[in-house]
Amino acid sequence: MEVLLQLVLNGILLGGLYAMIGLGMSLIFGIMGIINLAHGDLMIVSTYMSMVLAMQFSGNVFIALLITVIVMMIIGFLVQTFLVNKVVDKGSEPPLLITFGLSIILQNVLMLIFGADAKAIPTQIASENIVTTPWFSISAIYLINFLVSIVVILSLHFIMKKTYFGRAIRATSSDVVASELVGVNTKRIYAYTMCLAMATASIAGLLIGMTFTYSPTTGTQYLIFAFGVVVIGGMGNLVGTLLGGIILGLSQMLGSYFFGTAYQLFSGYIVLLVILTFRPQGLFAEARK
């Protein structure tokens, strides 16, 4: 019984991290209508970047994160402006091809620079438990992941609802022509949306580096998690993404409990498949035109 409780707790906490991973993908698909196949790899790039910077700054992950976020936002802006914006209005295939190509390039660049061995960002908190009771314990890093996710999602929600910038993003996603007609530079908005997605991906990347091991090809696995989160939760809905992450996390944990740890990832994907079959727009999707 305690084991089950622990697993449910871990599932929820981990779900927060998964939500963070799916957030960037949800933003880009929700606003621009394109699927960024390089999302997972861009995230892992930021993980490696944080790792290198953390070593430079004697383990200070905050400075590492700050610099990583800024660099990744610039990379995102450039990728959007010079690559993706060229094909964003040309149908669904060109963006898939371009981001797929980007994904391959990124994985191989990482492989060249860092080699194929698994790495980790070693920090004190990663191995500590912050709460220990006879019935369950909460690992510090899991709790941090969850809390950071909540903060990021709430911040994004605030930006979207209460700022002119957020309104411009929502308007662009609603109707590009009407947005241009009130003076919105919609291509620039797409670039800024990519920046936001990169910022969240960088934060997720650092957390992943501190929680799990990673290697140049880990990005693909997280891309699939991101898909899972977005499909379960529904596109373009911030709260839905959070719930999607939690459901994915819970499915994995409960699956591992009932079927064995080897079935952890598999259970998550079975739930994803079921939801895709009966409610393909996601559990909490808003109707998209």
Add this chain to the structure above:
Amino acid sequence: MLSQEDNVLLKVENLEVHYGDLQALYGVSLRISKGSIVSIIGSNGAGKSTLLATITGINKPTKGRITFKDEDISGIRTHKIVSKGITMSPEGSRVFEKMSVEENLLMGAYLPRARRKKEELLKRVYGLFPALKEKSGQLATYLSGGQRQMLAIGRALMVDPEVILCDEVSMGLAPVIVKDIYHKIREINQEGMTFILVEQDVKRSLKYSDYSYVIVKGKIVMEGPSSQLPEEEVKDAFFGIHKYA
């Protein structure tokens, strides 16, 4: 009454527009005087919406020139053209469905010049369209056709432009609502706004405008001060009666 030579705000010269191999506009020329209401009358497929879309930068011209206040604006991006003082209430209103009425209007005042005076602009729009004020918190997607059209015009007003293009504001609306909207357009015009109205309704277009152009199959076939254009002749041209097509 302004003659077309006084104070030309917007000039379109020999405009040609193609969609791939299909030509939509054949050497269209217009002059829009400051403070006037100009109507462009034509049936479906005549090229009216293409013309408006090209003026606002949504389409690029293949040949010809568009000048606004003596500045060449041909082919530049829509948001840049808007920042210079031209906007449009597009065909079908195109309101931001998932935003409230007020958010839609506030989006109209996105550019810095308008954003600075957004409260004042909002008050003016609500004064002109009390129905919008009533529904200010409601999502645009729940509005009726007439309310959406008012919202589209209101949003265009929030841009604080010099020229507003209106693409078929009467489409799908009850006559009494259309009349109300046209009266409001006249009111706004009397405060100094220049309007270009694109319509299929000949009688109404002639009645509410100072100057009219008739467009048939991508060409201007007739133009003149609206009060001097005989309705029957305009209708003949409109329906493509032989001598004009």
